[in-house]
Amino acid sequence: MSEMERTVLSEAPTTGKLFDCRDAYSSALEAMAEQDKRVCAVINDSLSSAKLKGFKTRFPDRFINVGIAEQNLVGVGCGLANSGMIPYLCGASCFLTARALEQIKVDLAYSRTNVRICGMSSGMAYGQLGPTHHSIEDVAWTRVIPNMAVVVPADHIETAAAMRYSLHHEGPMFLRISRIPVPQVHAEDYTFRLGKAVKLRDGNDVTIVTNGVLVCRALDAAQTLEERGISARVLNMSTVKPLDREAILDATRSTKGLVTAEEGLAAGGLGGAIAELLAVEHPTRMRILGVPDVFAPTGSAEYLLEHFGLTAAGMVQAAIDLMKVER
Amino acid sequence: MAETAHDPADSAEQVQWLRRKANWIRLSAMTMTHHAHLGHTGGDLSSADILSVLFFGGILRIDPAQPRWPQRDRFILSKGHCSGAFYSTLAARGFFPVEQLKTFMDPLSMLNGHPDRNKVPGVEANTGPLGHGLPIGVGAALGARMQQEAWRVFVLTGDGELQEGSNWEAAMTAQHYGLDNLTIIVDRNRLQQGDFTEKTLRMEPLADRWRSFGFAVREVDGHDHAALLDRFGSLPFEPGKPSCLIAHTTKGKGVSFAENQPAWHHGVPTREQLAVAASELDAEVNW
Numbered sequence: 001m002s003e004m005e006r007t008v009l010s011e012a013p014t015t016g017k018l019f020d021c022r023d024a025y026s027s028a029l030e031a032m033a034e035q036d037k038r039v040c041a042v043i044n045d046s047l048s049s050a051k052l053k054g055f056k057t058r059f060p061d062r063f064i065n066v067g068i069a070e071q072n073l074v075g076v077g078c079g080l081a082n083s084g085m086i087p088y089l090c091g092a093s094c095f096l097t098a099r100a101l102e103q104i105k106v107d108l109a110y111s112r113t114n115v116r117i118c119g120m121s122s123g124m125a126y127g128q129l130g131p132t133h134h135s136i137e138d139v140a141w142t143r144v145i146p147n148m149a150v151v152v153p154a155d156h157i158e159t160a161a162a163m164r165y166s167l168h169h170e171g172p173m174f175l176r177i178s179r180i181p182v183p184q185v186h187a188e189d190y191t192f193r194l195g196k197a198v199k200l201r202d203g204n205d206v207t208i209v210t211n212g213v214l215v216c217r218a219l220d221a222a223q224t225l226e227e228r229g230i231s232a233r234v235l236n237m238s239t240v241k242p243l244d245r246e247a248i249l250d251a252t253r254s255t256k257g258l259v260t261a262e263e264g265l266a267a268g269g270l271g272g273a274i275a276e277l278l279a280v281e282h283p284t285r286m287r288i289l290g291v292p293d294v295f296a297p298t299g300s301a302e303y304l305l306e307h308f309g310l311t312a313a314g315m316v317q318a319a320i321d322l323m324k325v326e327r
Numbered sequence: 328m329a330e331t332a333h334d335p336a337d338s339a340e341q342v343q344w345l346r347r348k349a350n351w352i353r354l355s356a357m358t359m360t361h362h363a364h365l366g367h368t369g370g371d372l373s374s375a376d377i378l379s380v381l382f383f384g385g386i387l388r389i390d391p392a393q394p395r396w397p398q399r400d401r402f403i404l405s406k407g408h409c410s411g412a413f414y415s416t417l418a419a420r421g422f423f424p425v426e427q428l429k430t431f432m433d434p435l436s437m438l439n440g441h442p443d444r445n446k447v448p449g450v451e452a453n454t455g456p457l458g459h460g461l462p463i464g465v466g467a468a469l470g471a472r473m474q475q476e477a478w479r480v481f482v483l484t485g486d487g488e489l490q491e492g493s494n495w496e497a498a499m500t501a502q503h504y505g506l507d508n509l510t511i512i513v514d515r516n517r518l519q520q521g522d523f524t525e526k527t528l529r530m531e532p533l534a535d536r537w538r539s540f541g542f543a544v545r546e547v548d549g550h551d552h553a554a555l556l557d558r559f560g561s562l563p564f565e566p567g568k569p570s571c572l573i574a575h576t577t578k579g580k581g582v583s584f585a586e587n588q589p590a591w592h593h594g595v596p597t598r599e600q601l602a603v604a605a606s607e608l609d610a611e612v613n614w
Contacts, residue, residue: 040473062473064504072462072496079466079480082451084397085473087466102456103493107463111453112445 016216018181024156025118025177026051028163029088033059036167038086042066044073049179050090050120070095074103074117081113086167093119093176094126094135101141108172109147115173116166117142122152122176123212123263124296124304131295140268142174143241149173149194150241152262152270154215155185158238161192169194178263180213180301185236195239197247203233206319207251210261211238211270214310218261221315232319243273249282257285257322261315263305266290285325287318338553341384345552349379350608351419353581355428356411357604358612361596363432365440369591370485371412373516373549373576377483378416380555388478391421394448400478401467403452405460406485406514407441408593414438414447418614422449425614458491460484461511465497468509468569479562483512487519490528495540498569502541507563510570511542514549516578520592534573542571549574581608 033039033055040062043050047065056063062085066072073089073096080087089096096119097104108115119138126133143150149169153159159177166173185200200215201222208218215236222232233255235247251258258278260271271288278284289310296304305311309318352375360366381387387400404413411431418425423437430436437446441455452463464482471478484494501509515533517524524530537544543564547554555574564570578592579585582604585594596604605611 064469064500066496066500067503069493069496069499071458071493072465072500075459075462075493075497076466076469076500078452079463079468080470080473081466082401082463083467083470083474083476085470103459103462106453106456107459110443 016183018183019156020181021153021156021159021178022051022120024159025163025175026054028160030055030058032163032167033062036086038084039167040064040080040085040087042073042077042080042087042089044068044070044091044095046091046120049092050118052090070099071103074100075107077115078103078107078111078113081115086114088116088118090118090120092133092135093122093138094133097135097138097141104142105145109145112147112171114169114171117172117174119174119176121179123178123180124301125179127296127299127301127304130298134296136264136291136296138176139240139262139264139270140272143273144268147171148241149239151194151239152176152211153238154211154236155182157184157186157188157190158192161190162238165192165194176212178213182213183216185215185219195242195244197244198236198238199233199247200236201232201234203231204255205231206257206259206322207233207235207255208259208261208315208319209235209237209248209251209270209274211236211240212263214261214263217310217312218315220312221319224312224316225319228320230319230323237270240270240273243277245277248274248277252278252282252284259287259289259315259318259322261289261310263310264290266292285322287322289314289318342552345379345384347610348383348419349375349552350581350610351612352378352412352415354605354608354610354612355415355614357582357596357601359411359415359428359431361598361601362429364595365432365593366411366595367408367592368585368594368596369518369578369588370406370409370514370516372580372582372585373578374406374409374483374514375412375580376550376552377512377514377555377574378412380552380559381481382416382420384552384556384559386559387481389449391449394422398476398478401451401464401480403454403460403464403480403482404442405454405457405482406488407454410438410440410442413442417447417449420449423447428614457485457488458493461494462497464509464511465500465506468501468506469504471508472506480509481512482510483514485519486513486515486517486530486533487524487527489513489530498537498540498542501569505567506569507565507567510562510572513571513573514576515573516576518578518587518589518592522589537571537573541568543568544571544573546573546575549576550580583607
């Protein structure tokens, strides 16, 4: 583990310096556009929330606004890729994935086009706006479609690294870009590898597998568990698809159970993907933390994470419960 | 069988040749449907003349030897269910051997019921669900402009297909960006799967609708090869505007028992009906 990661471990997410991953994504996109003339951005009206004012100013000829029209947004992206461009489609994840799901399936995944979907303000970031604006289904929807790569970065460092990776990825990719501020968990020189989990902390009692804004909370949970005599491994499974089977199977052999945690529905997402693997390959006790089969109430993102136990305390409790069952 | 665009001695000869080519496409598509026991005969027959003129009339700048030639014109079949006519056209134009048409919808055939760009040379977009082609065409036209390339984009849609709202989202983008390198051709055969379009969900005034969305609109008899050549030869219809060509067609065109019959949307011809069609079309398919 690097010095950087050790430093962060001792900090609570709410006390360390916090970053908006959207800033890292938009800076990375501008740098990639500078480097490669094929890079272009397409939005559905949301210039500010997609943080692309800088891109539009610097690369006006490679910036397209299709207006409030998500089906068209994805179709246009497919056509741009056909023409030889590398389009980044940027819009609120709740609308982009839901409204254009058939276009994502057919125009991008089935067609294997080099289009990147940047689902902004995903999960429960728009907590107060209500369930219409919560994007808690996006990982489940995208990860079951063949050919899709699905990535949920944990911090601004990983967001930028995943963006840089995406430039050379063959096929479509969904990047889930949160607006919930998070502390840095990866070292500055971190290299993103698609389909590879990052072991942020080793442990031999229990493994916490998570991604996105919950990774920093999992590190806090591991710290608390250690104080209670439970050794927790923490895997940042930022790539939901393709799933890092080896990292999961290794965790089941090395620890006594898995707690998964995700900022989205407990059904069909990261926990579901892991459960599908383990049910066949290595049945293992699990706790799947996420939003249960309900539409979330209104409330800030922090409030909703607390409400559904998607916190360090929630992960600690799940790990303790799991260990009790094991004993 | 593979042929290049026809270089006519005179226009009358070219029109005659394009008609023969279209009728071959018709009979080939019906033969494929007969063998597969599945297909979309009505739309195959209504679009055959448009396909013939685009692919054999020297309109599309394409090279079957280099299906992904970057400077090619893009032709997108938005009405992907008319794959019988489209595959027949591509094969006749030399994108793949005509013998492969025998495998239409067979297990593991590259000739799926709806076209797959990763399997079939000459296919630009995976279509089937309706309302996908125009947004993709708009994106390709935007891409040509970004790269300052002169190639053009043609999208062939059905008419019932225009009930999908995604078309109108794309139309607004085409207007906003003034995409005069984009042409939509509407196969206006007035029938959709269940009934006549005007009984199902009124399309008229269709030309006015496209005009109001900022397109330069022309109408044409979609079975008149000379008129189609003339219209395609005058693109863009107006500089700075996307073009819309409403091609008035007859569903099931050229085969008496199928013409204008809703049931022939996906009717499957018997051996006897195939023989009647061959006679009426004065065509022969021996792949």
